[in-house]
Amino acid sequence: MDEPLAIINSFAFCGAHGCEYCHECYTDHRLTNNHQIMDQLCAAFPALTEDHFLDRQPISYVFDKAVARSSGKEPEYECKEHHTLDCSTCLDWAALVVEDMKRQAQSKSTKVIAVGITRKEKLQYLYSMGVNLPLTTRLPDDAIEKKFRSAIDASQTFATLIAKLPFDPSTLPLWSQKTSKATLLKTVSRGNFEEAFANIRARREGKEITWPLFENTFMDARQTIMGLADGIDKGVKTALIQDKDIKYAICLRIVEVRMLNEETPVMVVLCHRETRDAPALETIRWAQEISLLKVTATPEEQKLLLAVLNMNARRLPPAYSVKRNSSGSEATFALSFLLPLGPINQKDIGKLTHHTGCVVCGKKTVSKCSRCLSMEYCGVGKPLVQIKEHKPTCNSLRGGEWVQFTFSVQPPEMRLAAARGEKISMVTWNNMSRATRDNMKIDHCDDEPALPPNMHSQNPFLIKMQRGLFGVYAPDHDIRPHKEH
Numbered sequence: 122m123d124e125p126l127a128i129i130n131s132f133a134f135c136g137a138h139g140c141e142y143c144h145e146c147y148t149d150h151r152l153t154n155n156h157q158i159m160d161q162l163c164a165a166f167p168a169l170t171e172d173h174f175l176d177r178q179p180i181s182y183v184f185d186k187a188v189a190r191s192s193g194k195e196p197e198y199e200c201k202e203h204h205t206l207d208c209s210t211c212l213d214w215a216a217l218v219v220e221d222m223k224r225q226a227q228s229k230s231t232k233v234i235a236v237g238i239t240r241k242e243k244l245q246y247l248y249s250m251g252v253n254l255p256l257t258t259r260l261p262d263d264a265i266e267k268k269f270r271s272a273i274d275a276s277q278t279f280a281t282l283i284a285k286l287p288f289d290p291s292t293l294p295l296w297s298q299k300t301s302k303a304t305l306l307k308t309v310s311r312g313n314f315e316e317a318f319a320n321i322r323a324r325r326e327g328k329e330i331t332w333p334l335f336e337n338t339f340m341d342a343r344q345t346i347m348g349l350a351d352g353i354d355k356g357v358k359t360a361l362i363q364d365k366d367i368k369y370a371i372c373l374r375i376v377e378v379r380m381l382n383e384e385t386p387v388m389v390v391l392c393h394r395e396t397r398d399a400p401a402l403e404t405i406r407w408a409q410e411i412s413l414l415k416v417t418a419t420p421e422e423q424k425l426l427l428a429v430l431n432m433n434a435r436r437l438p439p440a441y442s443v444k445r446n447s448s449g450s451e452a453t454f455a456l457s458f459l460l461p462l463g464p465i466n467q468k469d470i471g472k473l474t475h476h477t478g479c480v481v482c483g484k485k486t487v488s489k490c491s492r493c494l495s496m497e498y499c500g501v502g503k504p505l506v507q508i509k510e511h512k513p514t515c516n517s518l519r520g521g522e523w524v525q526f527t528f529s530v531q532p533p534e535m536r537l538a539a540a541r542g543e544k545i546s547m548v549t550w551n552n553m554s555r556a557t558r559d560n561m562k563i564d565h566c567d568d569e570p571a572l573p574p575n576m577h578s579q580n581p582f583l584i585k586m587q588r589g590l591f592g593v594y595a596p597d598h599d600i601r602p603h604k605e606h
């Protein structure tokens with residue numbers, strides 16, 4: 122029987138799944154595909170021979186990137202992003218294979234899991250974490266990468282928790298179900314006021330879940346970590362994290378749980394990434410050996426989790442090791458650790474959204490537009506006022522009138538509860554960790570006026586924010602958690 126074939130930009134893939142190597146279609150197109158890009162492969166890896174390229178990581182699930190356009194007998198494929206036939210940017214196989222082989226080689230030497238995250242994906246992750254940068258930002262790639270890493274660390278409150286690197290978890294006390302006061306699930310839970318109030322609102326409206334899955338990647342990743350902790354509470358230490366189409370999977374075993382402090386567990390993990398089209402025999406064996414916690418996670422969430430795992434893996438001492446299973450199926454698993462992930466506090470969000478670079482080139486800014494005083498730029502070339510693209514914004518921002526508006530950051534739930542004379546235990550609701558508790562203060566405003574109407578329609582406008590000194594809790598007026606009985 123003839124297997125259907127998809128030829129996309131001269132590479133062959135199985136027609137059913139869009140994979141170069143397919144474990145379900147019994148096909149492997151790498152040999153023929155390699156010949157299409159042999160010059161580029163040899164140039165990139167002069168020390169390797171043709172045979173080496175045969176068992177490179179195959180390209181999987183191209184239909185995520187390319188769609189068929191059926192005009193003649195044979196379908197032609199265009200990229201989803203630009204709708205370009207055999208797009209030389211999106212479907213540049215030589216570049217993709219070379220990049221992936223380099224990543225694989227590097228991941229082996231640094232003991233992390235190879236995963237490619239694009240600039241656009243990083244911006245989307247940042248957005249899901251509350252760091253909203255425009256997708257069109259001109260910031261250079263390394264600045265985006267830095268913000269992405271800083272955001273992950275802000276969520277882990279890494280700098281507050283771990284002062285010195287490398288970080289050796291074996292020096293910390295072990296967590297034990299018998300001696301700990303709270304469940305591990307409770308201990309890894311993090312939140313802030315906004316989330317706590319969303320929870321209350323949802324409960325009052327009779328909703329079952331406040332945070333529906335697969336809407337916010339970061340929230341999903343946080344819930345997966347909570348799911349892993351819940352597994353430990355129930356005695357399950359291994360998890361298979363897969364998307365609903367089972368294209369990608371993370372195999373993960375929690376080797377042990379250590380305590381950084383009373384509220385912060387460190388889950389030491391062995392982990393591995395797998396794709397369904399080319400599963401390794403050891404992974405199949407691994408999954409058969411044990412009882413697994415099955416977690417559904419989108420491919421995007423899996424990549425975010427891998428980014429966190431890779432960042433943390435590099436922080437372990439080179440000689441650090443743990444006991445792997447006796448069958449050897451975990452021999453190639455990467456070693457890392459997970460900390461609780463929480464919402465990023467407003468201070469860090471502010472820092473992460475602050476330097477967005479020159480509006481023209483993305484470089485470091487030294488000045489602002491002299492006319493509207495609102496757009497930052499690098500100062501190179503002609504003044505910003507004279508740049509065509511900036512003129513409409515500039516005109517719109519200039520010559521406006523200031524409308525004064527006092528508002529409160531106190532959520533309505535708080536006010537209503539206070540009016541009813543209810544005592545509110547903020548910290549117990551939130552499971553605030555020590556690391557972020559210090560950042561929390563509440564403003565008071567008794568009468569909240571309605572928001573002024575939008576008189577700007579689609580035009581940009583400026584909002585100046587001033588935080589009142591009056592009515593803010595003084596530092597010694599701390600909000601203490603009520604002890605739970």
Ligand SMILES: [Zn+2]
Pocket residue numbers: 135136137138139140143144145146
């Ligand atoms: Zn297939």
Ligand SMILES: [Zn+2]
Pocket residue numbers: 200201202203204205208209210211212
């Ligand atoms: Zn394209």
Ligand SMILES: [Zn+2]
Pocket residue numbers: 479480481482483484498499500501
């Ligand atoms: Zn510039």
Ligand SMILES: [Zn+2]
Pocket residue numbers: 490491492493494495496505506511514515516
């Ligand atoms: Zn301007």
